Amino acid sequence: MSPSTYRQYEGVKARRRWITVGLVLLAAAFAIRSAQFGNPLIHVDENFYLLVGDRMLHGALPYVDIWDRKPIGLFVLFAGIRLLGGDGIVQYQVVATLFAAATAFVVARIAAPMAGRIAATVAGIVYLLLLGLVGGSGGQAPVFYNLFVAGAALATLTALTRPERNAWDVRRQGAIAMGLIGLALQVKYTAVFEGLFMGLALMWASWRTSRSPARLAVDMALWIGLALAPTLAAMAWYAAIGHLDAFLYANFLSIGDRSGAEAKELTRRLAKAWKALHIPLFAVMLAALLEPWKRWERGPATFGFALAWLGAAIAGYAVFGTYFDHYALPLFAPLAVTCAPLFTYRPYRFGLVAASLMVLSGAIANAVIVRKSQLKRGHQAEMTAMVNAIRPRLKGCLYVWNGDPLLYHLTGSCLPTRHPFAGHLNLLREHGAVGVDQETEVRRILAGRPSVIVDHEPTPRDFNFAVVAIVKAELKRAYRPVKIVPLKGSRLVVYERVEPK
Known part of the structure; x- marks a missing residue:
């Protein structure tokens, strides 16, 4: 077999394996989340998004006829879901599950260079389980925009670590990443913090590859333009129809007028979020200390990137200071990625035990939380x-x-x-x-x-x-x-x- 034929054969095998991973994660997503299918009372936020999406199809204009702070892209998404028929409840939950499964697949792709395909698949399952712990079992905004952010992270990582990269490849991967961040911003603006981190990382990749100030300037202009384009397009449309003031106040200014919660209430919310975060954070700490990612050629670079991404997500969570439990949902993609190397730690089968415990505890916690939520909020x-x-x-x-x-x-x-x-x-x-x-x-x-x-x-x-x-x-x-x-x-x-x- 010639070298080129062998490479083709290995490429086909790799694609088939990743298709298998995708099918496993899709099945896991439906198995984990189907208990909530048909439940119209998962969370007040998402059933409001469905209302707005439906009324948009009947001529209502967000920020003018129906007021909220979320970006127009989120409501356009739910308006599209309403076109699927029915009352929209099962429909939005199935679409959200497809988004969650796709995000889990991207999590696995990011984790694979530092953990291998099997551990990366487990990381994808961990991501799916984590979502349900803080109100993400339905259609909260991060369930959708995490896919765009994770896709941007994969493109950024590729620009940073691909051995055969060149200046054009960095520009292309950066364009993909910032285009996806632009879409994420139109689902929820908190993606800006992860977007800033990835933009800085791409700038470094551009400079390291070309050492050209002119090329870096062009790359920055392109990437910034792509990241801002969807929001600027929405702003321009509202300006054209005479409602720019309504758009600007709802999207950017009103949040500054909202008062904060008391310290006691914030402490209670943080304690609630900590219940969901402490196990994966402990797993990340162990992965950093035990260094199983060093076994992989691209492991150190990938793990370093994943840690930095997690730091950016935590910054976004901390800056807003409201600490509602579902505000922790953007942390789970980078958390699951950085957990993955731990599942490969060999002495005493520690990695296997860690993976088994995280999946089992996550499954039990999901079942308990779904039951408690349905008793508290109804079904x-x-x-x-x-x-x-x-x-x-x-x-x-x-x-x-x-x-x-x-x-x-x-x-x-x-x-x-x-x-x-x-x-x-x-x-x-x-x-x-x-x-x-x-x-x-x-x-x-x-x-x-x-x-x-x-x-x-x-x-x-x-x-x-x-x-x-x-x-x-x-x-x-x-x-x-x-x-x-x-x-x-x-x-x-x-x-x-x-x-x-």
């Missing part, structure tokens, strides 16, 4: 009970004062406000940060006499109690409860308007 039966109570009583717009905005979608109700995400009008931290005065907007909604109001009791401690008093007084004066759906530790209540005597 399809609870949502059906709510919808069935609301539909026959609708004589105008529903008002979800405290609850899931998906109720607007499933009941077919009109929106009584351009702020259908309930937290924007009831949370104290959002006071003065959503473009309207909370008390004024709630009074306006109630003045429209919504035929049905939905509440979730008891009232959380972080609500604006001046607004709570307004709503509770109106509920007492002109509404009666017609449906109570009990949950663990709380209850959903449907109120019907009855004209006071």
Whole structure:
């Protein structure tokens, strides 16, 4: 067999092996996540995205007709999902699972040069398991944008470590990486921190390859342009239709008006996130100390890159300072990558034991967390009970004062406000940060006499109690409860308007 034929044969074998890895990770993704398929109450965020996507297909304009801070790309994604038919719930969950499986595959591709294909596949499974620990079992934004960021990481790593690289190859890989970061930014802007790290790494690769200031300048201009292009295109479109101010305030300015949480609450959130993070972080520490990646030719460079990527993701998590559990989701791709070498550590079969423990503990934790979440937030039966109570009583717009905005979608109700995400009008931290005065907007909604109001009791401690008093007084004066759906530790209540005597 000639050398060229042998190389072709080895290339075909490698592709077949990676196809097998992809199929394994796809099957794992569906096995891990299917328990939540059809659940409309996984998280309030994602059922709001589905509502916005659906209303966009009926002419609603984000930031103008429906207000939120997320980039337009996320809503366009959910609008596309609505074209798949049905009510969109299973559809968005299946699409999110495909994104998760694809991300796990990219995680495996990044990890393979420092851990081998089998350990890298385990790392992909670990990524899938980690998602479910902090609210990522459905369609949270990072479940989608992690794929773009991981793809950018793979392209950046290729530019840094490919032996036969040249200046044109670095430019091409950089263009792929920054184009993907541009897409990620239009799903959630927190990808900017990982994007900055990868941009700096690519600049170094460009300089090291060409030693040309002119070439570096051209590369930087190209890459920055590609990273910013989707956001600039969205901004230009809003400017062309006369709504640039609305776009800028929602996307970039309003976050600065939002107040922070108390230290006690932040500590509680960090402690909750730590429960999910401490095991993979400990695995990364062991991988750094035991150095199993040194066995591989590209191991040191790959592990160093993965650690730096993880550091950038942690910086993004830390800078915003809100520490909600699902904000940790972007950490899991670099965490899974950097865990991978540990699974190859040979003495006393330590790597095999570590891999087995991480997969087993992750599977058990996922099952427990899914069950707890469904008891706390409800499932399809609870949502059906709510919808069935609301539909026959609708004589105008529903008002979800405290609850899931998906109720607007499933009941077919009109929106009584351009702020259908309930937290924007009831949370104290959002006071003065959503473009309207909370008390004024709630009074306006109630003045429209919504035929049905939905509440979730008891009232959380972080609500604006001046607004709570307004709503509770109106509920007492002109509404009666017609449906109570009990949950663990709380209850959903449907109120019907009855004209006071």
